[in-house]
Amino acid sequence: MSQAEPEISQDAQRVITYAEAGVEALQEEMRRDPSIFYIGQGIGPRGGNFQQSRGLWAEFGGDRVRDTPIAERAQAGLGVGAALAGSHPVVDIVFLDFVLEAICEIIQQASTIHYISDGKFKVPLVIRAAGGGVRSTGPHHSHTFYSFFMHIPGLKVALPSTPYDVKGLMKTALRDQNPVVFIDHKGLYGVKGPVPKEEYLIPFGKAAIKRTGEHVTIVALSQMVHRALQAATLLEKQGISAEVIDPRTLAPFDSETILTSVAKTGRLVIVDEAYAACGVSAEIAAIVATQALYDLDSPIHRICALPAPHAFSPSLDNYLIPSVDRIVSEVARVAKDRS
Amino acid sequence: MVKPSKELVLSLYRGMVEIREFEMKAREIFRSGKMPGFIHVYIGEEAIATGICAQLRKDDYVASTHRGHGHAIAKGISARSSMAELMGAIDGCSGGRGGTMHLYEPEVGFLGSNGVVPPGILIATGAALSAKVRKSDQVAVAFFGDGAVNNGAFHEGLNFAATWNLPVIYVCENNLYATEMPFEQATKNTDVASRAAAYKIPGYQVDGNNVLEVYERAGEAVARARRGEGPTLLECRTYRWFGHHEGDAGTSYRAKEEIAKWRELDPVRRLRDKALADSLVTAEEFAQVDRDVEKVINDAAEYALKSPQPDVSTALDHVFSN
Ligand SMILES: Cc1ncc(C[n+]2csc(CCOP(=O)(O)OP(=O)(O)O)c2C)c(N)n1
Numbered sequence: 220m221s222q223a224e225p226e227i228s229q230d231a232q233r234v235i236t237y238a239e240a241g242v243e244a245l246q247e248e249m250r251r252d253p254s255i256f257y258i259g260q261g262i263g264p265r266g267g268n269f270q271q272s273r274g275l276w277a278e279f280g281g282d283r284v285r286d287t288p289i290a291e292r293a294q295a296g297l298g299v300g301a302a303l304a305g306s307h308p309v310v311d312i313v314f315l316d317f318v319l320e321a322i323c324e325i326i327q328q329a330s331t332i333h334y335i336s337d338g339k340f341k342v343p344l345v346i347r348a349a350g351g352g353v354r355s356t357g358p359h360h361s362h363t364f365y366s367f368f369m370h371i372p373g374l375k376v377a378l379p380s381t382p383y384d385v386k387g388l389m390k391t392a393l394r395d396q397n398p399v400v401f402i403d404h405k406g407l408y409g410v411k412g413p414v415p416k417e418e419y420l421i422p423f424g425k426a427a428i429k430r431t432g433e434h435v436t437i438v439a440l441s442q443m444v445h446r447a448l449q450a451a452t453l454l455e456k457q458g459i460s461a462e463v464i465d466p467r468t469l470a471p472f473d474s475e476t477i478l479t480s481v482a483k484t485g486r487l488v489i490v491d492e493a494y495a496a497c498g499v500s501a502e503i504a505a506i507v508a509t510q511a512l513y514d515l516d517s518p519i520h521r522i523c524a525l526p527a528p529h530a531f532s533p534s535l536d537n538y539l540i541p542s543v544d545r546i547v548s549e550v551a552r553v554a555k556d557r558s
Numbered sequence: 559m560v561k562p563s564k565e566l567v568l569s570l571y572r573g574m575v576e577i578r579e580f581e582m583k584a585r586e587i588f589r590s591g592k593m594p595g596f597i598h599v600y601i602g603e604e605a606i607a608t609g610i611c612a613q614l615r616k617d618d619y620v621a622s623t624h625r626g627h628g629h630a631i632a633k634g635i636s637a638r639s640s641m642a643e644l645m646g647a648i649d650g651c652s653g654g655r656g657g658t659m660h661l662y663e664p665e666v667g668f669l670g671s672n673g674v675v676p677p678g679i680l681i682a683t684g685a686a687l688s689a690k691v692r693k694s695d696q697v698a699v700a701f702f703g704d705g706a707v708n709n710g711a712f713h714e715g716l717n718f719a720a721t722w723n724l725p726v727i728y729v730c731e732n733n734l735y736a737t738e739m740p741f742e743q744a745t746k747n748t749d750v751a752s753r754a755a756a757y758k759i760p761g762y763q764v765d766g767n768n769v770l771e772v773y774e775r776a777g778e779a780v781a782r783a784r785r786g787e788g789p790t791l792l793e794c795r796t797y798r799w800f801g802h803h804e805g806d807a808g809t810s811y812r813a814k815e816e817i818a819k820w821r822e823l824d825p826v827r828r829l830r831d832k833a834l835a836d837s838l839v840t841a842e843e844f845a846q847v848d849r850d851v852e853k854v855i856n857d858a859a860e861y862a863l864k865s866p867q868p869d870v871s872t873a874l875d876h877v878f879s880n
């Protein structure tokens with residue numbers, strides 16, 4: 220079942236950025252658990268390309284917060300070995316694109332060892348990286364690779380869209396005894412939101428209903444949650460009430476919240492910054508089509524990145540990635556479909 | 559080289575014979591058609607795993623390869639649970655879920671053999687990093703073949719360990735071939751030990767068929783790692799007597815004379831002959847070890863052949879841990 224958003228009274232709540240929320244989670248957990256250490260490129264004194272580790276090096280020192288050479292495969296492989304030896308490493312790959320350099324260690328080693336060792340070894344390892352594009356990061360720094368992690372048994376995948384979610388999910392990741400691929404969004408690090416001072420954790424496998432609605436269910440991922448919410452506000456003016464769901468984790472995946480919503484609205488649109496083919500959007504469509512086809516009043520619709528490499532030019536880049544306008548017009552079409 | 563004690567000679571001898579007899583038995587069972595999968599045996603190379611692991615503590619780590627039965631046994635996984643694993647049976651060290659290339663045992667720090675050529679290098683390096691961060695004096699050993707040293711993971715791993723002074727011993731088992739590919743066709747610089755210079759760490763070429771030499775070099779490397787002085791690369795020159803895996807005769811790409819020459823360098827016989835010539839150990843004492851090991855291996859085979867296959871109701875167990 221979905222987890223309701225916390226009651227947020229703006230003045231009682233602290234507002235911090237997505238990057239700061241991630242840092243807070245790491246600080247709290249690293250203070251609590253000495254087995255956690257953090258490695259990656261530029262994550263030490265510099266605090267990370269996106270300030271995603273700011274302050275950790277100063278507090279925990281170079282033993283537990285280590286800048287690495289440019290060797291993603293070894294970063295991930297060392298993470299696996301350290302996890303087997305009793306540590307709980309966080310390996311920050313920084314740009315999700317470069318997870319490709321490390322993918323064999325994550326998929327062939329990290330995800331399999333608990334199973335093939337008959338449960339004898341655990342691999343408590345967080346692979347952290349930031350996906351998506353921001354300000355023309357171009358074809359090699361803008362990818363949205365998560366579908367293939369969702370594909371793999373033995374991996375958990377977290378995909379936070381708000382500061383509140385980053386903090387709660389990161390804390391959970393750092394207490395999980397499995398490999399967790401934790402995917403931030405580059406475009407969200409500066410986004411602010413309420414984050415309580417009191418400790419909280421967000422369990423994996425609980426979607427968040429970010430907005431309730433009656434006519435159409437929009438399942439949106441990562442940064443697209445924000446665009447879907449903006450679209451929903453505009454759609455309201457057209458008399459269309461959209462429910463916006465953020466799965467928050469891809470594995471485990473909360474199908475129930477989506478199925479319950481679709482049973483109510485009868486319509487499903489999925490918004491994903493990744494490509495459509497074999498993507499998470501395809502999986503969500505398959506879940507609903509196989510389990511709730513007769514709840515649907517119109518065909519499932521997907522709004523995804525258009526199938527081309529990420530262009531540098533802002534005009535092309537903005538065209539390729541789902542925009543608020545595109546979401547508004549395509550959701551309106553689905554909502555009005557009486558076929 | 560310092561003169562070895564009788565106890566040491568007998569224990570290294572026993573270690574090598576146990577691996578050899580284990581592998582001979584595994585081949586026999588494989589040929590009978592009862593063993594699933596395909597196995598890569600370690601016969602001819604026993605001195606390396608034996609000499610290195612004899613210098614390790616139980617809580618030190620080993621990461622291994624596709625040719626990993628010898629490493630597993632030398633690090634302390636029993637012949638019974640190793641053989642049962644080769645059978646895919648529930649009494650195997652990995653409950654039958656891993657098989658020949660995926661033996662695991664946390665009790666003895668065995669971080670797995672591996673179906674992929676180079677990741678053991680990284681896993682051992684990571685275990686060493688963990689030991690360092692935890693301020694423990696454990697060390698880690700990565701065993702890998704000549705085939706791994708031309709892969710990027712070798713460079714990434716050694717560079718990391720050198721830069722961070724990690725307690726790892728990199729043991730390259732250079733048996734001159736990676737499947738049918740001769741090492742000199744895979745690289746210009748066939749002197750693996752010399753590659754250590756690229757990372758400013760010590761590198762030594764060792765006669766991998768001389769268990770006492772391996773043992774001595776390993777002792778230095780392990781002590782150095784334990785003192786916090788960083789990694790060492792040991793290139794152990796050796797040879798596999800048989801094909802790459804059972805089913806490959808290993809004769810289409812290797813000359814008969816070459817195979818014969820290396821068989822003459824049998825590490826088991828060399829140790830035995832030397833100790834007999836030095837009157838350190840008697841023939842009867844060696845024969846007693848042979849008889850003991852034969853019992854252990856026959857018992858392991860019987861045990862493994864009787865052990866049931868995992869029940870399908872467990873097929874989805876252990877995908878995630880709690
Ligand atoms: C990354 C990767 N590529 C290819 C293979 C297939 N393969 C298995 S063993 C092997 C040869 C390895 O040779 P070497 O490292 O010298 O070890 P040896 O078999 O000689 O002991 C190959 C190519 C593999 N397991 N992993």
Ligand SMILES: [Mg+2]
Pocket residue numbers: 703704705731732733734735736737
């Ligand atoms: Mg080889």
